[in-house]
Amino acid sequence: MSTVSLEGVWKRFGDVVAVRDVGLQLPHGGLTVFLGPSGCGKTTTLRIIAGLESVSEGRILIGERDVTYLDPKDRNIAMVFQNYALYPHKTVAENLGFGLKIRGVPPTEIAARVANASQLLGLADLLERRPKQLSGGQMQRVALGRALVRDAEVFLLDEPLSNLDAKLRVQMREEIYKLHRRIGKSMIYVTHDQVEAMTLADRIVIMRDGVVQQVGSPLEIFDRPANVYVASFIGSPEMNLLDMRAAGGTLAGTSCIVPAPAGCALAPDAPLKVGIRPDHVVVVPDSDGESASGWLDVDVCEHLGTTTLMIGGFDGQRLRVLTPRSSAQPGDRLAVRLPADRLHLFDAGSGERIR
Amino acid sequence: MTSAGQRRFPHWRGDTVTALLTLLVLFPFFYLIQMSFRPKEDIFGGALLFSPTLEHYGALWRGNFPFSFVNSLVTAGSATVLAMGIGVPAAYALSRASFGGARQIGLWILVTRMAPPIAFTIPLFIAYRYLGLHDTRTGLVIVYLTFSLALVIWMMKPFFDAVPRQLEEAAAIDGCGTWQTFLTVTLPLTAPGLAATAVICFIQSWNDFFFALILTRTQASTAPVAIVGFIQYVGWEWGRMAAAGTLVMMPVVLFSVLVRKYLVRGLAAGSIKG
Numbered sequence: 001m002s003t004v005s006l007e008g009v010w011k012r013f014g015d016v017v018a019v020r021d022v023g024l025q026l027p028h029g030g031l032t033v034f035l036g037p038s039g040c041g042k043t044t045t046l047r048i049i050a051g052l053e054s055v056s057e058g059r060i061l062i063g064e065r066d067v068t069y070l071d072p073k074d075r076n077i078a079m080v081f082q083n084y085a086l087y088p089h090k091t092v093a094e095n096l097g098f099g100l101k102i103r104g105v106p107p108t109e110i111a112a113r114v115a116n117a118s119q120l121l122g123l124a125d126l127l128e129r130r131p132k133q134l135s136g137g138q139m140q141r142v143a144l145g146r147a148l149v150r151d152a153e154v155f156l157l158d159e160p161l162s163n164l165d166a167k168l169r170v171q172m173r174e175e176i177y178k179l180h181r182r183i184g185k186s187m188i189y190v191t192h193d194q195v196e197a198m199t200l201a202d203r204i205v206i207m208r209d210g211v212v213q214q215v216g217s218p219l220e221i222f223d224r225p226a227n228v229y230v231a232s233f234i235g236s237p238e239m240n241l242l243d244m245r246a247a248g249g250t251l252a253g254t255s256c257i258v259p260a261p262a263g264c265a266l267a268p269d270a271p272l273k274v275g276i277r278p279d280h281v282v283v284v285p286d287s288d289g290e291s292a293s294g295w296l297d298v299d300v301c302e303h304l305g306t307t308t309l310m311i312g313g314f315d316g317q318r319l320r321v322l323t324p325r326s327s328a329q330p331g332d333r334l335a336v337r338l339p340a341d342r343l344h345l346f347d348a349g350s351g352e353r354i355r
Numbered sequence: 356m357t358s359a360g361q362r363r364f365p366h367w368r369g370d371t372v373t374a375l376l377t378l379l380v381l382f383p384f385f386y387l388i389q390m391s392f393r394p395k396e397d398i399f400g401g402a403l404l405f406s407p408t409l410e411h412y413g414a415l416w417r418g419n420f421p422f423s424f425v426n427s428l429v430t431a432g433s434a435t436v437l438a439m440g441i442g443v444p445a446a447y448a449l450s451r452a453s454f455g456g457a458r459q460i461g462l463w464i465l466v467t468r469m470a471p472p473i474a475f476t477i478p479l480f481i482a483y484r485y486l487g488l489h490d491t492r493t494g495l496v497i498v499y500l501t502f503s504l505a506l507v508i509w510m511m512k513p514f515f516d517a518v519p520r521q522l523e524e525a526a527a528i529d530g531c532g533t534w535q536t537f538l539t540v541t542l543p544l545t546a547p548g549l550a551a552t553a554v555i556c557f558i559q560s561w562n563d564f565f566f567a568l569i570l571t572r573t574q575a576s577t578a579p580v581a582i583v584g585f586i587q588y589v590g591w592e593w594g595r596m597a598a599a600g601t602l603v604m605m606p607v608v609l610f611s612v613l614v615r616k617y618l619v620r621g622l623a624a625g626s627i628k629g
Contacts, residue, residue: 072527073530083519085521085525087525098539099530102529102531103530146525
């Protein structure tokens with residue numbers, strides 16, 4: 001059973017198309033992350049689900065209900081805003097209870113639910129304060145709490161951690177993760193941070209220019225990116241994408257030949273983008289030069305402690321190689337191998353995945 | 356590097372200048388007030404010590420002045436309440452407007468303030484004679500309302516502009532309709548602006564002399580007009596003028612002092628957004 005469905009949703013602002021024919025089925029109780037760079041339409045899609053933006057075309061269903069033309073208040077959703085949007089003239093307790101008060105919940109029950117939520121989020125001591133007197137992390141908690149006290153069907157979170165400093169962000173990320181496991185409600189989470197997406201999501205929706213690029217679990221997307229864009233967007237350091245051509249059962253660069261992955265039919269001489277993650281490139285020991293695919297002329301060496309990232313020229317193109325800590329220096333020449341089973345092949349023209 | 360304590364000008368110099376300027380500005384008010392308590396014979400006396408008397412206030416109380424004073428209160432009060440009641444939602448609508456021509460509408464509202472009031476007097480006078488509004492409180496309220504509305508709308512719009520939309524969106528998600536959002540979230544956040552606007556609106560109508568002089572005769576004449584009535588053929592009644600002037604000043608002063616905190620914040624917030 002899906003909680004939220006989008007069917008052929010378009011959103012235009014004048015001549016600008018913000019969301020292009022988005023169709024999604026989001027599972028009940030899951031945490032879905034909309035991921036993409038700024039301006040990719042992820043926040044607009046979230047706002048459409050919330051009812052804060054109207055659709056230009058298409059339908060939105062929450063549960064079995066068509067909510068396309070309903071006001072936000074009638075959709076039974078709760079939302080956490082990027083800048084928290086706490087009511088400055090109300091105390092924390094009033095902020096938390098406002099939604100319930102408006103909906104005519106009796107005061108005793110409001111008090112009980114506010115107490116419950118503030119307990120859960122560690123806000124119990126702050127109930128009488130006003131938003132101005134809170135730190136960023138506390139405001140974030142209140143914003144979460146305001147969504148929590150409402151017994152909403154879907155929780156929408158719009159870049160909730162982007163205004164926090166790095167350390168607090170990691171901490172709040174964990175809390176949101178645990179919170180989601182505990183309350184078991186459907187959540188939709190918008191972010192441009194792939195680490196947040198990978199760690200939190202049951203399912204990631206990657207968007208670009210208003211178009212959904214790929215939907216899948218974090219590891220599915222990491223292991224089998226649907227196109228060049230997703231391949232380069234997910235994973236850090238970024239995936240290498242090399243221009244090569246198909247030649248029989250092999251892939252040919254300008255000066256190197258790499259065996260193609262087994263079981264893929266490639267049109268002869270077809271131009272390809274060959275992707276490989278930096279940590280999948282193998283540095284071959286000198287004694288074993290036969291099995292090497294080519295030479296890496298190291299330009300940059302980033303010693304990261306546990307690992308070393310080497311960037312250099314390979315077959316006239318740039319290649320990033322992530323190895324366990326090594327003593328390599330700029331100017332070194334290393335034999336490297338691109339294992340066939342680690343390669344991702346994309347059509348050079350459309351960027352779509354071939355294998 | 357100079358520390359914060361070492362300024363180019365020492366504190367006392369600034370304070371002295373401030374005190375001098377304040378004295379200069381307030382001198383006419385003090386003069387008026389002391390005059391209203393001086394005995395008739397000694398009205399222009401320069402002596403700082405005199406035996407204060409309430410004879411002028413007593414004379415005012417027995418005359419027609421209380422009636423005019425009430426007229427002033429009622430007309431200025433009603434005009435303010437109406438202007439706020441109509442103008443505040445209008446300002447909100449203009450602030451949030453996404454319809455075409457919103458800017459033009461805003462501009463045309465302002466235009467009503469650009470023409471000199473005297474340009475309207477003769478048409479108004481003639482129209483009021485026909486409509487039976489001449490020398491009525493209703494007539495005055497209508498005139499004050501037309502002028503106050505533009506003021507309210509243009510003063511309140513920046514305050515509404517400064518309220519983040521996300522707060523209203525949060526309220527919408529929390530379950531508020533448009534009016535509920537406006538009343539429970541937006542309006543409380545503009546309280547300083549509301550106070551400042553209401554005060555200025557009230558003062559503007561309260562201080563009006565021109566329209567009250569032209570459009571009223573006896574029934575609806577206001578306090579400022581009544582004061583002029585003390586200039587008579589037989590002589591100028593300085594004492595009563597001073598006492599009446601003091602009384603006319605009082606509501607404005609009281610009102611401003613009461614909402615002083617809001618007034619300062621409000622006027623400042625209007626000038627620099629956010």
